[in-house]
Amino acid sequence: MDTKENITENKEEKAVTSNFIRSIIERDLASGKHKSIVTRFPPEPNGYLHIGHAKSICLNFGLANDYRGRCHLRFDDSNPVKEDVEYVNSIMEDVHWLGFDWGEHLYYASDYFDKLYEFAEYLIKAGKAFVCDLSWEELKEYRGTLTVPGKDSPYRNRSIEENLDLFRRMKAGEFPEGSRTLRAKIDMASPNLNMRDPVIYRIKKTHHHRTGNDWQIYPMYDYTHCVSDALEGITHSICTLEFEDHRPLYDWFLDQLPVPCHPQQIEFARLNLAYTIMSKRLLLELVNNHLVSGWDDPRMPTIAGMRRRGFTPEAIRDFSERIGVSKANSLVNDELLMFCVREDLNKRAERRMVVVNPLKLTITNYPEGKIEDFAAENNPEDPSAGKRKIKFSRHLYIEKDDFSENPVKGWFRLSLGKEVRLKYAYYITCNEVIKNEKGEIIELLCTYDEKSRGGWTEDGRKVKGTLHWVCAESAIPVELRLYDRLFTLADMSNMEEGKTYQDYLNPNSLIVKQNCLAEENLQEAKIGEHYQFLRIGYFNVDYNSKPGALIFNRIVDLKDSWAKLSKKI
RNA sequence: UGGGAUGUCGUCUAAUGGUAGGACAGCGGACUCUGGAUCCGUAUGUGAGGGUUCAACUCCUUCCAUCCCAGCCA
Numbered sequence: 126m127d128t129k130e131n132i133t134e135n136k137e138e139k140a141v142t143s144n145f146i147r148s149i150i151e152r153d154l155a156s157g158k159h160k161s162i163v164t165r166f167p168p169e170p171n172g173y174l175h176i177g178h179a180k181s182i183c184l185n186f187g188l189a190n191d192y193r194g195r196c197h198l199r200f201d202d203s204n205p206v207k208e209d210v211e212y213v214n215s216i217m218e219d220v221h222w223l224g225f226d227w228g229e230h231l232y233y234a235s236d237y238f239d240k241l242y243e244f245a246e247y248l249i250k251a252g253k254a255f256v257c258d259l260s261w262e263e264l265k266e267y268r269g270t271l272t273v274p275g276k277d278s279p280y281r282n283r284s285i286e287e288n289l290d291l292f293r294r295m296k297a298g299e300f301p302e303g304s305r306t307l308r309a310k311i312d313m314a315s316p317n318l319n320m321r322d323p324v325i326y327r328i329k330k331t332h333h334h335r336t337g338n339d340w341q342i343y344p345m346y347d348y349t350h351c352v353s354d355a356l357e358g359i360t361h362s363i364c365t366l367e368f369e370d371h372r373p374l375y376d377w378f379l380d381q382l383p384v385p386c387h388p389q390q391i392e393f394a395r396l397n398l399a400y401t402i403m404s405k406r407l408l409l410e411l412v413n414n415h416l417v418s419g420w421d422d423p424r425m426p427t428i429a430g431m432r433r434r435g436f437t438p439e440a441i442r443d444f445s446e447r448i449g450v451s452k453a454n455s456l457v458n459d460e461l462l463m464f465c466v467r468e469d470l471n472k473r474a475e476r477r478m479v480v481v482n483p484l485k486l487t488i489t490n491y492p493e494g495k496i497e498d499f500a501a502e503n504n505p506e507d508p509s510a511g512k513r514k515i516k517f518s519r520h521l522y523i524e525k526d527d528f529s530e531n532p533v534k535g536w537f538r539l540s541l542g543k544e545v546r547l548k549y550a551y552y553i554t555c556n557e558v559i560k561n562e563k564g565e566i567i568e569l570l571c572t573y574d575e576k577s578r579g580g581w582t583e584d585g586r587k588v589k590g591t592l593h594w595v596c597a598e599s600a601i602p603v604e605l606r607l608y609d610r611l612f613t614l615a616d617m618s619n620m621e622e623g624k625t626y627q628d629y630l631n632p633n634s635l636i637v638k639q640n641c642l643a644e645e646n647l648q649e650a651k652i653g654e655h656y657q658f659l660r661i662g663y664f665n666v667d668y669n670s671k672p673g674a675l676i677f678n679r680i681v682d683l684k685d686s687w688a689k690l691s692k693k694i
Numbered sequence: 695u696g697g698g699a700u701g702u703c704g705u706c707u708a709a710u711g712g713u714a715g716g717a718c719a720g721c722g723g724a725c726u727c728u729g730g731a732u733c734c735g736u737a738u739g740u741g742a743g744g745g746u747u748c749a750a751c752u753c754c755u756u757c758c759a760u761c762c763c764a765g766c767c768a
Contacts, residue, residue: 143708169768203767265764268764272695302766305766318697343766345766346767346768370762449708451707458704458706464718581727684731688729
């Protein structure tokens with residue numbers, strides 16, 4: 126796959142920043158503990174992937190690429206109540222789109238249900254697990270609290286024969302949901318709650334998206350995950366910080382069981398991004414409450430949303446690389462993501478001219494009916510992108526913001542008596558402003574200098590301002606969707622007392638601009654294509670576009686140093 | 695108040711006993727047919743206190759702050 130090769134190549138060119146996981150891997154490789162590494166990305170198919178998952182995907186697949194190992198995609202599907210094939214499919218699509226390939230190594234935890242069951246009987250026979258009849262409430266009570274040790278279950282000392290019989294009957298579906306569990310026999314007094322005889326199996330008479338109605342009991346995460354890792358020969362099982370407390374249990378199971386190997390669990394800090402949320406639950410709420418248009422709303426931090434917005438996989442991978450990996454909880458500025466997007470698109474996106482807020486401009490000394498073609502660079506960063514023709518006539522539109530009747534200091538756009546350049550066309554000077562009854566500017570009358578054809582003159586005259594424009598005769602109307610941060614609070618984990626995420630929704634996160642005018646060349650724009658609209662920003666053709674009714678999503682705006690400057694004035 | 699973890703420029707992240715570095719953001723400048731891009735320059739940091747050492751972000755110690763854990767979720 127093309128992108129895969131690129132990743133490897135890039136790695137060799139770019140100095141990779143070290144991190145503690147790389148150190149562990151390099152040590153293990155150097156010591157001969159492992160000849161090669163195997164990682165895995167283990168999503169539960171209960172929602173769409175987001176930028177936080179992207180970090181994990183890039184980490185796991187990236188490590189496998191860099192150290193010439195492999196990375197498995199494994200669906201952690203041990204809770205059929207929350208899982209669905211819709212999510213399985215979207216996850217595979219997103220991982221591929223990001224540029225990664227698991228090859229033959231697609232797995233499901235549910236593939237191991239038989240093996241997992243055998244191992245559970247093994248634990249029972251070894252006296253390490255028992256069937257417990259405590260109800261949910263009782264179990265909670267027996268567990269104790271953070272500071273108070275738990276109490277042994279009254280069923281803890283059942284005979285192996287009884288446990289085996291009961292467990293087999295649980296499997297056979299003889300008991301109702303919630304009536305019994307299989308528990309590991311560890312230590313109810315452990316300060317680590319995960320070690321207080323954790324549940325291994327629970328009864329759930331739920332249809333599973335892969336195993337159908339084969340099972341009446343389903344294994345819990347802690348038991349399933351470590352065994353799945355071991356069965357797949359995973360060397361480094363990388364997960365997020367909240368599983369740190371689970372590591373003793375991960376190791377305990379693998380120590381008791383006759384598994385082929387004992388992977389090392391390594392925890393890193395999950396990604397937090399400024400001005401957004403990463404909780405699957407809240408993301409689902411945004412969708413269900415119609416606060417966004419769907420999982421792929423371009424404002425969503427989901428991979429699907431970012432894809433629709435126009436972010437590129439390259440930019441997301443670059444971002445993942447730049448944020449690094451550590452164990453410290455952190456909040457990453459969204460500006461870094463935007464930087465990565467701009468940097469990538471600057472090299473690749475073709476330029477076009479689009480006027481967002483059109484203001485009519487007539488060139489009084491340019492003949493009525495005359496139309497000229499000018500050659501415009503498709504991408505000044507990439508000469509191989511070639512040139513295109515754009516039409517010019519007496520009647521044009523420019524950006525309302527590019528004219529000022531009372532120019533402030535430092536203004537070098539258009540104003541009365543001032544000369545500016547129309548990009549690729551002519552120098553023009555504004556002579557007259559036409560207003561309506563309300564005093565609003567509705568048209569500018571200008572003259573052009575015929576000798577400035579193409580946008581420059583031989584006398585070397587300095588023209589500070591260069592404006593984008595469209596030809597009134599040939600421009601096409603388009604819709605622009607201007608996206609901004611979904612929330613107004615940078616650290617959404619730090620909301621004011623009593624407020625919810627809904628109190629921080631940014632009312633301006635989507636501004637729809639109808640009847641913007643685009644140069645005629647955009648007529649042929651295809652869904653998904655990326656463009657830079659000169660002096661405006663990067664845009665992507667939304668899939669809701671229809672022939673003759675194009676819709677563009679703003680991916681990110683251009684750096685605007687005038688906006689910054691003018692604020693200081 | 696039990697257990698586990700984490701504190702390095704504004705932000706993210708390197709440096710594992712030997713010059714605290716990079717990136718983004720910021721600031722200043724150059725250049726420019728995008729006030730884009732590019733280039734150059736520049737300020738800002740080891741949570742606090744003790745100790746060990748010729749030398750401490752790094753080792754020891756005390757403290758402080760923050761995060762995670764009481765699902766038959768993952």
